[in-house]
Amino acid sequence: xxxxxxxxxxxxxxxxxxxxxxxVFEERYQxxxxxxxxxxxxRTFGVIAIREGRETGPNGILTLYExxxxxxxxxxxxxxxxxxxxxxxxxxxxxxxxxxGTKPYLRGExxxxxxxxxxxxxxxxxxxxxQDAFRTYLGALAERGVTQVSVPDLPxxxxxxxYLVAAxxxxxxxxxxxxxxxxxxxxxxxxxxxxxxxxxxxxRTLTATPAPDLRxxxxxxx
Numbered sequence: 001x002x003x004x005x006x007x008x009x010x011x012x013x014x015x016x017x018x019x020x021x022x023x024v025f026e027e028r029y030q031x032x033x034x035x036x037x038x039x040x041x042x043r044t045f046g047v048i049a050i051r052e053g054r055e056t057g058p059n060g061i062l063t064l065y066e067x068x069x070x071x072x073x074x075x076x077x078x079x080x081x082x083x084x085x086x087x088x089x090x091x092x093x094x095x096x097x098x099x100x101g102t103k104p105y106l107r108g109e110x111x112x113x114x115x116x117x118x119x120x121x122x123x124x125x126x127x128x129x130x131q132d133a134f135r136t137y138l139g140a141l142a143e144r145g146v147t148q149v150s151v152p153d154l155p156x157x158x159x160x161x162x163y164l165v166a167a168x169x170x171x172x173x174x175x176x177x178x179x180x181x182x183x184x185x186x187x188x189x190x191x192x193x194x195x196x197x198x199x200x201x202x203x204r205t206l207t208a209t210p211a212p213d214l215r216x217x218x219x220x221x222x
Contacts (some may be wrong), residue, residue, distance in 0.1 A: 005070065006032050006045040007106040011054070013068040013176040014047040014090040015200040016115070016165040021140050024084040033084045036073060043073040046108055047088075048096060049177050061106075066096050067181040068110070091165075093180065115159055118186030123158035126189035134165050138167060140203040141170070158185035158208040165192050169199065 008029065014020050024033055036043040048068030052059040071088035078084055094110035101107075117123050131154045155161045166179040166188065175195060182188035 001057075002109050002111045004107055005094075005099070005110050006035070006103075007064075007068075007096075007099070008032065008045050008047050008062055008071070009050050009106065010047055011050055011173065013049050013166075013173065014071055014088075015167050015180060016069060016090045016092055017160060017163050018167045019048065019074075020088045020090065021073060022084075022086040022088060022149050024086060030082055030084065031103075032105045033076070033086070037076065044070050045073075046094060046096075046110055047071045047090070048108070049173060050157050064099075065095060066097060067113070068096060068175070069093050069180065070110075070112075076130050088147065096165070108181075112182045115124050118184035123184075123186040123189065124156075126163050126186055127156060127158045128190045130165055130192050130196065131159060133193055133200070136188035137169070137196045137200045137203075140200045144203055158189060161185075162188040163167065163194075165189075169195060171195060171199065 008022070013019075024030055032045065036045065045177040046068050047070075049065045050061050051061065051063040051065050051157050053102060069090040070092045072091050073086055073088050075087035077086075093113040095113055095186070099106050100109070105118055124185060134154065155164065155180060162179075162182075162185045168175070169176075179188055179191060179195075
């Protein structure tokens with residue numbers, strides 16, 4: 001079954017279970033928020049990453065990725081000039097099947113995607129391996145002075161762990177999107193294990209360091 005959702009294209013990826021704060025300043029997205037507030041709860045929209053183009057500017061969005069994540073609004077702060085600050089949380093992945101541009105903002109026909117663990121024994125083994133690799137990766141970031149994040153109690157649940165690690169790694173948008181699109185937690189964890197090994201090796205051998213600090217969750221401005 002499919003449904004229609006307002007779309008909020010971004011230069012980032014949202015994962016189920018993860019928070020996403022947004023600063024809404026463009027008129028079309030202010031209208032999206034007003035429409036949400038005028039409707040019933042839960043107030044939801046689709047966050048989907050931009051494949052080509054920009055969030056703002058004269059050329060705008062050219063193409064979108066196919067897999068996105070539903071965002072549920074948890075908190076709304078309306079500012080004096082009509083802008084909004086939102087706190088949202090990712091809830092469920094979706095497949096974008098088509099778009100509708102008849103409103104000021106895009107709407108999408110989406111098919112909700114089930115959350116699968118995959119082979120449970122394999123996923124449990126992969127989760128333990130990723131927990132170790134992620135702690136090693138955080139240690140390598142700390143050694144380079146990028147962050148001092150401590151995550152002593154990583155979840156054992158393969159699905160939760162796979163999304164937490166995906167959101168926390170300092171990797172490019174294409175890799176983050178590929179993790180969102182994996183069919184189940186087992187595939188996502190196996191891919192993360194390879195990415196963590198790659199990124200840890202790069203951190204320990206290259207002179208440049210990633211810019212982001214994992215302790216910070218800045219607003220995404222749109």
